[in-house]
Amino acid sequence: MDEILKEFLIESHENLDRLERDLVNLEKDPHDSETLGSIFRTIHTLKGSSGFLGFGKLEAVAHVGENLLSKMRDGLLVINPQIAGALLSTVDAVRTMLAEIEATGSPAERDYSELIALLAQLKDGPSDSPAPAAVAAAPAPEIASEPAPAVDPVVEASAPAPVDPPSAPVLAEVPQEPPAASLPPTPTPTPISAPTPPPAAAPAAPAVAASAAPATPPAAPTADAHEPRGSAASESSIRVDVSLLDKLVNLVGELVLARNQVLQFTTQHADSAFLATSQRLNLITTELQGSVMKTRMQPIGNIWNKLPRVVRDLASMCGKEVRLDMEGKDTELDKTIIEAIKDPLTHIVRNSVDHGIESPEGRAERSKPREGCLKMRAYHEGGQVNIEISDDGGGIHIERVKQKAVSRGLITSEHSARMTDHEAFHLIFMPGFSTAEKVTNVSGRGVGMDVVKTNIEKIGGTVDIHSQFGVGTTLKIKIPLTLAIIPALIVTSGGEQFAIPQVSLLELVRLEGAQTKQIELIHGAPVYRLRGKLLPLVYLNRELKLHDAPEVALRGEIHIVVVQADGYPFGLVVDEINDTQEIVVKPLGKQLKGVTCFAGATIMGDGHVALILDVLGLAQRASIVSEIHDRNNLHEAAHTRKADDQRQTLLLFGSGKGSRLAIPLSTVARLEEFPRSAMEYSGGQAVIRYRGQILPLVRVADYLPDNGHTPEDDADTMQVVVYSEKNRSVGLIVGNIDDIVNESITVKRHAYGNGILGSVVIQDRVTDLLDIQTILRSVDPTPKPGSAAA
């Protein structure tokens, strides 16, 4: 294709993207002359270039659009949904034509006269009626006092001057701005209908752009660095072919490997010159790696920019009012990842608007503001990017989700009864699931969320969902920054090295000596009690059919890598944990695609190839994922207090004057010991700074009938049971931790006081069951955002 044409297409696509964004913004703030100016210039440029390249039809459409805009820019018209809709259709029409030009070299024979007529009619509409409201609302500029007032001349001006590149006139306009062209707020009803005779074309041109020109350079967003408009921007950036960047990244990957190998040699040499050189090589490589990776980084705003339009169109189609808030637009991600999450994100947003946010009436009934709010947030966290999409809509109705899943035959009704809320939410990610009562144009065809999930998992990300019925839904996506070089833990099993991506890593546990006996078997399946919860174990060497390394068994220690697959943790037993490394991910050949346990391979410092474990694939192979589903369900059943005759694992502790209390161990996050001096007060509530949070403290003795001074109040250290539920935590100050028992409990005596559920007999002693829920409510420790310890 012609070089000029190609440039034109690329630039026009960029322009259209910005146009769309600006239009939606303008609709929100109709008096933003800066945005209006930007829209005007964009369409003007488009018109100029298409005229120059001989696309008459394209030019004609842009022309009427520009005419309409010029009236708006002059303050004679104010944007309304009708105008915005028409202008957006113009954008669509232009986009269609551009696509056709790209495909065939010229726009297809299509009739745009309707659109043109609509635009023309909109332009003329208010000017027919004398002193329309629109005019009164927007202060009209003093057209009469202007030497080159009308916009129409400009339209002609750029067309007969095809020698210049399209954007050149605009560039030239920036310095010489007639100050009078900015809109002065003098509401003078001017004779607008009288067309001004076109004066000399040349002087008219500057006047057009000048109205918004003063704000142009600072207003140019970073994403538009390619725009030749901002003077500095055009010189400081160039367009580079993505494939060239890909090649660079690959080469840097090689360099990193070579560097790692060189560094290994340095350990065997004492030559100081060599050491210094390799140190330098190390530094430079690291820096180069960072910079090259950066070239592929793009702000997530690049794909978010499309969303305001999506939301706007959808909202008006569904008769809803939706505001879109975006936070963290500058968060950068690798280009391939950006591409990969584009569709899933759009889908989620559509879903939120269509299903999530209620109609204005429905919202009013629930005493929410009529306008729904869709909030998107992106931020970096621990080498990953988190994207949250939350709406303040209706939330997910768990029972309806369950019913739907049962009626679709996705789960059994028995299964649904045992399901936790969290698991129920995840049902919406199952293929063939949709709760929309009726299929709309937008969504509800039963495809979608499962595709969203698969697409995100494909790039090594995870999706999580939280929802509260009537309050809203939040989807949280975690994705890696880049796919090319990732941090990983290197482990050894059966004499081979494997890399485990840091993303799926939770923690490392080492058992030695007598602790190794703590691995128990449930019908042959090994489990370990990790803080009271059963952690299923997978022996990596057995799963991969590697040789047992006999010396490992003799060493008397067991290394457990706790990883997470699909939200379910399990322990991977390995022979040795080596270290963490930045590894360069290399794909496996097609012959190995069927082996789901490996996500790729990498080259270690010694040139040796190591396989990268695919934790999810491994979990599936070891049947962990489905197994845990069942286990969690059982566990959850045990959790419910209704079932009196259940075996429960209980934490026993003493408090007050010899009372013995118990709480289910599953609710205990940690047992801690704090010095009494660490206790502080906040609003009369005893608190303690704990892991960057403020943990409210509750004296358990206060909930006992005889709650006077107790021996534990005198001790220098406090025994604290940290209880966590969802994201609420509370610390219970107890006297002493006694034991952990697994008992079948029967409540003998029912509650006698606030905070006590009832009494049971455990180990021949009367033990009170603490009512954590009541205690939690009494301190209401809902963590507010940013409640980190000061």
Place this chain on the structure above:
Amino acid sequence: MSQTQQFATFHLAGLFLGVDVLKVQEVIRYQTMTRVPIAPSMIEGLINLRGQIITAIDLRRRFELPDRPEGQLPMNVVIRADDGAVSFLVDEIGDVVEIDDESYESVPETLTGTARELICGVYKLSDRLLLILDTERASNLPAAYSRPTVKN
């Protein structure tokens, strides 16, 4: 006037095989490999070829021939493919031979089994037959292996 073609030749348990010389990226001696657990047995492992990770396929196993005698190290014939390179492990490397197209014949019908699938033609040399390896097929796993994750 007839055309000639060049083939890189190698030996594999009594078979004399050849591939188009232009498809061969390089020939290297045996490298230490990283075994791929639970992969089909014909995949010998992964080798690091100057930063590129290449799957090595044992041609003996691919041809369902008996394993190489203990102690005999195979050679790597690295073949260029559309989606990266692949290495075939063979017993011994032969010469590059230039052969007249006229001596070509298609595979006789009597040849059956795996060999039939992997050999795409025969050249009649004066003293022996050169079998042309279908590298594309040989680098793919046989259909039976398409789902190699067999649960125990």
